[in-house]
Amino acid sequence: MVDSFTIRRARKDDLERLVDLVSRLKRLNGEFDSLLTPTEDLEREVSKYLESAISSDDYVVLVVEDGGKVEGVLIAKVVDRCFYKPRMVGQISDFYIMPEYRRRGLGYRMVEEAERILRSKGAEMIFAEFPTKNVIAEGFYRNLGFREITGIFAKEVK
């Protein structure tokens, strides 16, 4: 299918735009759950994280581009589970598409591409992490054949 979208690996010069996208993602998580409220210096922490992810071989940072502008990002990493089989899994930790570009099938295409790359790096299973209350993400992943596997419960103890 020919359209104006390109899915590719992130480059160093994507950093500024990606800091915006990933910060929006963290804030969106905070909208779902107050226990995920971003810190005051969010952009700085996101920038550090992205800089190391983009240049690291362990991470896969994918972007979707429309006419030269990055409108979505997916960050994943291959991890050794050690105790369970299959040991090598790909973990999708961050996934965000700008509002205007949602509901166009781009999400599916990005996960598909991430899957391909993670498989080539040895992953035999994919994990995706998102706030429990994000029913949109839940529906999205279920449609791709994912199901819940572990649960994280939280309580404040300050």
Added chain:
Amino acid sequence: MSEKTEEYYRTAVSLSSFYGGKIQVVPKVPIRSLDDFSIWYTPGVAGVSNAIAKDPDKSFELTSRWNTIAIITNGTRVLGLGNIGPEAALPVMEGKAMIFKYLGGVDAFPLVVRAKTKEELADVAERVSPAFGGINLEDIAQPDCFYLLDRLRETLDIPVWHDDQLGTAAATLAGLVNALKVVGKRLSDVKIVMLGAGAANIAGARLLIAAGADPKKIILIDSKGTLHPEREDMDKLQLVHPWKYELALKTNGERVAGGLDEAIVGADVLIAASTPGPGVVRKEHVRRMSDNAIVFAEANPVPEIWPWEAKEAGARVVATGRSDFPNQINNSLVFPAVFRGTLDVRAKKIVDEMVIEAALELARFAEERGISEDYIIPTMEEWEVYPRVATAVALKAIELGLARLKLSRDEIRERAYRMIKKSRDTLDVLVRNNLINPIPVK
């Protein structure tokens, strides 16, 4: 607040007390003797109930349901007073009921509801709908009001209206259609800035787009600035205000960021439905609009900019929500007539095409009398406008296959005129016979 307003407040309180409220229920059948209750009540009424039990739609024919609507509110955004609750909303709903009767011949019942959530309120409306021929939602805070209108329009088979949304949108569209004729521009060509993204302008934007305006040329501005697809709070909006979110995706093709200062440049039309002024819109803003600018400053009681200021700054057509200036954008031109027409053909729904038709008929009416910079919309004193709009809306309902009763244009027009006249004549008779006390002289 002005002295005049204070005086109105005092008068309203003392008269409300004097009269003990503003409306009452009156039979519409004779009671010749107590024997007649064998017809109106038991055993006769069982026959009526049986007939309806066999066919519930007969309730529209055999009871007063066909001409009775509920005015439903939870009192969460009443006039400029905010969340004052159901009891405090009651006088406003009574007043609305009076307008429905006086201008539209429609029996309206104020149904103030103590509901904790929008789902609860929608539930109440759905459960009481068998008693009514239609529902008017009123003074409900946003964004709940959008949820309610959308949901009830879907779940009910009686017409549903939210006047703060649709009444204002229709009156605005009517004025705009003629204003554009006066300045010689087309709806699909013009750049429209909408200041305020509350009930009025959200519904207004939706209606303008349905009527042919180019969404990419519309810019909405809320308290945070212009709506556009990359605004910082888009994700939050998707969760808490999907109606604003959808408009943010659709409008502002040039992605103008900032506020009114930035958005107004080169605009052909400004529709302000935001906080009362003056000074919310300034002369510098109007100066930056295109030639032959159209400015609707709809805030009450004080428009965002005084009309003479807008004119001095170069606006060619100006409208406000006030009766003491030319071109009053007034919901009361719309809702009584829309319900009159809808109820007379027992339409199942009020859809956008019917709302647009109401606006177009209002515009046509004014056009027949000769439109100009200072006359783009009928005034409330032009009595014929109500049966005219009622007829247009009824015919549109029939055309769309939404009417349970298919009457001819003349039949509809005749009924509408009669219903409205009757309610006024009735009031006259009551007053003349001292069944309604005259207003006490101080």
